[in-house]
Amino acid sequence: MAIQDQILNEIKKFKTIIIHRHKRPDPDAIGSQMGLAQLIKGSFPDKTVLCAGKQYESFAWLGTTDEITDEQYKDALVIVVDTANQPRVDDERYTTGKELIKIDHHPNDDQFGDIMWVEPESSSTSELIYDFFDANKDQLTLPAEGARLLYAGIVGDTGRFMYPSTSPHTLEVASKLATYDFSTSEVNKIEDEIDIPLARLSAYVYENLNILDSGAAYLVLSNKVLEPFKLGDESTSAVVPLPGKIKQVVSWAIFVEQKDGSFRIRLRSKGPEINELAKQYGGGGHPLASGAVVEDEDHIKDFVKDLNDLVAKNK
């Protein structure tokens, strides 16, 4: 039996279905969670469908999570979406249901659940939820609100159809979702928006980024620099992609000072592989997105020199 049919069979069996996603969620985590909930509610109005996890004000436009009692888990089917590793599941009661299904598009390093449906080639878990609907169209009903949520998830995880994970199928799914009664441009607008402090920090990045002749670039965000922006370390992740928008920049490092005076390095590249360099400094990661830590400003100089040499050599 196709995996989608197996999942549908399990959904049919249970009266209560509880859907979990990962901590510190992004639009795909929430879009696939809430979108799947809409799909099940729309198809089986008698079932109780609940969404677990912390509610974030900034994601209120994608729906709200539910208060769930321990009792409700007892006879429930639990579905965990978009979460590769068990420690990242938001609300650890996900193991206390009667049955567990994992649906995800990240590499399947941590295998868990009675049924697993993992497609690392898919742009997003929201795309997979649409595929699940599409495979069982004759038995399922997707409300417009569900289509909006899945569209939001795809836009979030693909950088609005920018990243290489965007396949022809991704665009086809987006095209079908866009036929439902919601405003795609409103979703696009919300996901494109930034708030005032982040706008000011973006300005700082574009103004102070050091761009070397090789195409290597770097910026130091010390605590003194960051303080006036009133932004957490989390928010600095939002400006990490910005140097890559500049044509002349090939590979770049952003040094973010930590409370203990060390600097977390966020390293990115458009071409030259930078994960070996990250490893030399005790870090690691993917060829085009890595991280490491250096103790102090002196080591920043060394790191920048090494990055410059690496980029110059790859020219």
Add this chain to the structure above:
Amino acid sequence: MAIQDQILNEIKKFKTIIIHRHKRPDPDAIGSQMGLAQLIKGSFPDKTVLCAGKQYESFAWLGTTDEITDEQYKDALVIVVDTANQPRVDDERYTTGKELIKIDHHPNDDQFGDIMWVEPESSSTSELIYDFFDANKDQLTLPAEGARLLYAGIVGDTGRFMYPSTSPHTLEVASKLATYDFSTSEVNKIEDEIDIPLARLSAYVYENLNILDSGAAYLVLSNKVLEPFKLGDESTSAVVPLPGKIKQVVSWAIFVEQKDGSFRIRLRSKGPEINELAKQYGGGGHPLASGAVVEDEDHIKDFVKDLNDLVAKNK
């Protein structure tokens, strides 16, 4: 006979086809021009297909225009793409061919050509060229390079599938184009890139934008401010959308000083209609995108006050 069939019939009749687009081109103008040229060459290898207009270094990644003699126009079919008004056609010899076809997606205010195919509902002229291919698939061959050019045009005119003009059909066309052998993410990357001076000017905008409590925002770009960026008045248009990315900003004005000391106003809005205000200052435009001119800094103050009142009233 369907208009696409009429156009195909004309193409078949002529040995030489010359394609024009508008002055100061954007990716859709060039993408639809070069994409149509690829489509005709791919389908009818014996025909001479030429692309007219000024060549821009920054658009070399979308192909190069041709040197065309007056003689070549004599027996040629001329197709003008993406150009609403005749004065905007690049290279005025477009009238000197044997026959003239207009293909466009702008409102058809200036009707010209022996055959006109104008679809204002379409996201882009590149989308229309794909539709033309699709309607005659049995007789036409689209090379991968043509698919890349049309994809680039659609991405350009939709802000990468962001603007409301992006229909389900637009995404479907993008999905089909993406199945051809080219890198969509490479196209997306190039269209998303900015150069160093524009990055620095973006920083200036985000740092110095005045955001009022109403959600009205404004910025004055005086010649003194602009001088160090070494950017023309043209380049300032690239930063006009930036304030709209800030969540709190509802409507905004950017005042760009002209050589005579007056200020060109670029006025944008996410909701409140601002074209009446533009009219009051001798300008005009669309409800969400207008322009006007004020003589001096004193008048800027008046304008900002009126904009603030307008936005506050619409809250």
